[in-house]
Amino acid sequence: MNEDFTYRKNALFPQRYISPKKLFIFLQENYGDYISEVGSSTLHQPIFKFSFGTGKLRIAAWSQMHGNESTATLAMLDLLYSIEQDRKLKLELENQISLDFIFMLNPDGSEKWTRRNALDIDLNRDFNQESSLEIKILKQLIETGNYDYALNLHDQRTIFTTDGIHPATLSFLSPSENIEREITQTRKKSMAIIAFIYNRLDIKLKNQIGRYSDEFYPNSVGDNLMKMGIPTILFEGGHFQNDYIRNETRKFYTIALYYAISGMIELKDSTENFETYFEIPENRETHFDVIYRNVKLNTDFHCILDVAIQFREEYKGGDEIEFTPIVVEVGDLGKKKGWKEIDCTGKFFKSEKKFPKLNEIQNFEII
Template sequence: MQPFNLDYSTIKEKTVTGRYVTNAEVDKFLNLHSKEFKIEEIGFSVLQKKIKMVTIGSGPKKILMWSQMHGNESTTTKAVLDLLNYLKEPSDLAKTILKECTLKIIPILNPDGAAAYTRINANEVDLNRDAHDRSQPESKVLRTVYDAFEPDFCFNLHDQRTIFNVGNDQKPATISFLSPAHDQERSISKTRGISMQLIAAMNSLIQKLIPGQVGRYDDSFNHNCVGDAFQMLGTPTILFEAGHFEDDYKREHTRMYIFYAMLKGVETIAKSEIEQYPQHMYLEIPENSKLFYDILIKNVDQVVPHLPKNSDLGILYKEVLESNTIKFMPFVDKTGDLGDYFGHKTYNCLEENDAEIVKSNKKLMNSIR
C-alpha cells in the first residue's frame, strides 16, 4: 500500500538519517531550501545555539509543531523534514494544505540536548516538565511562539523507548498517540475531544500499514507537561511517540510511519474532516504496556552456570554517543522468571544454536557477567 499515491522514497530527506540529529544536519537542509520556506531564528538555547522555525502555507487553520524537545528523540525531526519535502513539491493535496493551513515547525527545540544526545537541556532540565515554570530559555521560546501564533492545533513530537508494546500483545508500539489531559480527572473537554478525533483519523491510516502496532500513551495529568498545558489553554494538542519497528534501531521505518501520520493529520485539518472520526475510535486504541526487552534470554543458566536454575535475563540497550554515532550497549535490566515478557530478539539457551549465539556474542556475555 502506498498512502496518498506517494512513493515515500521520493520525498525522504536522505541527508538526515540515523539517531544522531543536530542543528548541523538540519541547518544544511534549511539553508538548501531557504527560498522555499520562511525560516526564522526565534531564540537561543542555554549554550546559545540557535533555535529556528519554519513557516509554510498561508491558510487560516494554524498548526504548530515542535520536535526534539528531548534532545535524544530525533525520529520525528527526520519525519518533519520529509513533510516539508512533500509540501514543497506540486500535488493536489500539498496545494490544498498550503491554501487551507499555516504550519509553523520548530525542528529542534533543544539543540544543546541534541548535540549531547541527552533528554534534558544544558541546565539538566526536562523541558517537558517546564511548561508552567518556564524556567529555561527553550521553554520561553516555545511559549512565545505559541502566544504570538495562537495555533488551532499543536503537534508535540517525541520518541519512546523500545520497551513499549501494544496492550498485552507481542507487537511493538511503533507509534503511540495521546490526547493529553487538561485536568486531574482526565475529563474530555471540547478541545481534548477534538484531539482524540484527529488521532482517530491518523490511526485509521496507520493501522492499514502496521496493523496492531499503534498504542495509546498514558494520560496521567501533569500541568507542567507542555501538551497538558496547551490543552488547558484550549488548543487541541496531540502527542506523537515514535517507537520501535522490527530491526529498526536507526528508526528509518518508524520515521516513514510518523510522516504518514502527520500528513494524514494535516490533511484531515485542511479538509475539515475531523467530524468523520468519532471519539470512541481513539478510546479503542489499546493502551501501551512495558513488556519488551531488546534481548530476552531464556534459561541463561545453561551458558552462565553461576546463575540460578531456569533464570531468564531481560537485556536493554543503553544508547551511547561516540564519535557522532549512537552505539547500542547491552545491559541486564532484570533477572528471574520473565515468562510474561517479550524480546525484540529472543534466545532460549536450552536450544543448542541459541546457546552458541549467546556465548559467541562478546558484548552480550560481558553484560551478563
C-alpha cells in the same frame, strides 16, 4: 485533501542522529525563505522556526524537545521533501494551512543525544517553572500564534507493544486537562484528529498503533496547552521489528503527520468520530530488547535464570548513535518477552564474574 500521499525519504539525513549544525545549514540553504531564528539555546545554538503556508488553519508543532528523540525531525524533513515533489499538493497545503514548526527545540540535548537540555532540565516538565530558555521560546510562540491545533512530537522506548506481541510503532495521546482526565470539548477535538489518523493508517500499520497513557501531568506542555483550549496531539514514535535505526518508524511517522494535517483541514474544528480514539489499544509495557532464557550461572550452587538486556542509545561521535547492551533484569522473566530471545539451555555462561550485574554493561557471552 488527497489521501494518496506518496512518501519520499530525504536521503541527506539517513541516520537517527542529526547534527544541529548540519540541520541548520540545510534549512538555511534549502528553506531560507521559510525559516526565522526565534531564539537561542542555553549553549547559544540557534533555534529556528519554519513557517509554511498562508491559510486560515493555524498549526504549531515542534520536534526534539527531548534531544534523543529525533524521529519527528526526520519525519518533518521527509514530509517537506515529499511535498516538494508534488506541486499540486504543495499549493493546496499552502493555501489551507499556516504551519509554524520549530525544528529541534533542544539543540544542546540533540547534539549530545540526551533527553534533557544543557542544564539537565526536562523541557516537558518545565511549562510552569520556565527555568529553561527553550521552553520560554516555545511558550512565546504558542501564546502569540492564535493556533487552532498543536503537534507535540516525541519518541518512545522499545518496551511498548499494543497487544503483548506487536510493537507500538506509533502511539498517540490526547492529553488530559485535569487529574480527573475529563473528556472535554478540547480533548474531543484532539481525539477526532487521532481517530482520523488511525482510520487511515491502521491498514498500513496493522496492530502497531497504540494509545499512550493519559495520566495528567500539571507541568507538562501538552496538558497545559489543552487547558489553554488548544487541541494538542502527542505523537510517540516507537519500535519496528528489527529496525533500531527506525527507518520504518520514520516512514509511518511522516505519513501520520500528513494525515494529521489532512484531518485538521477536513474536520475544521469538528469532533466527528472522536469515539474511535478509545478503540486504539493502550500501550503495554511487555518487552525487553533481548532476553537470554535458561542461563546457568557459574555459581557453587544450581542457579538457572533469565537475563534481560536493554540497549542504551549513546552518541560517541561520528554520524550515528551506538547501542550499548545493559543488564536491566535477572530472574524469572516468564511474563516478559524479548524482541530477540536466546535459549541458553545446555550452553556455557562465560564471564569474569559469576553473575550478571544489574544496570551495568553486558559482561558475558553464551557459548
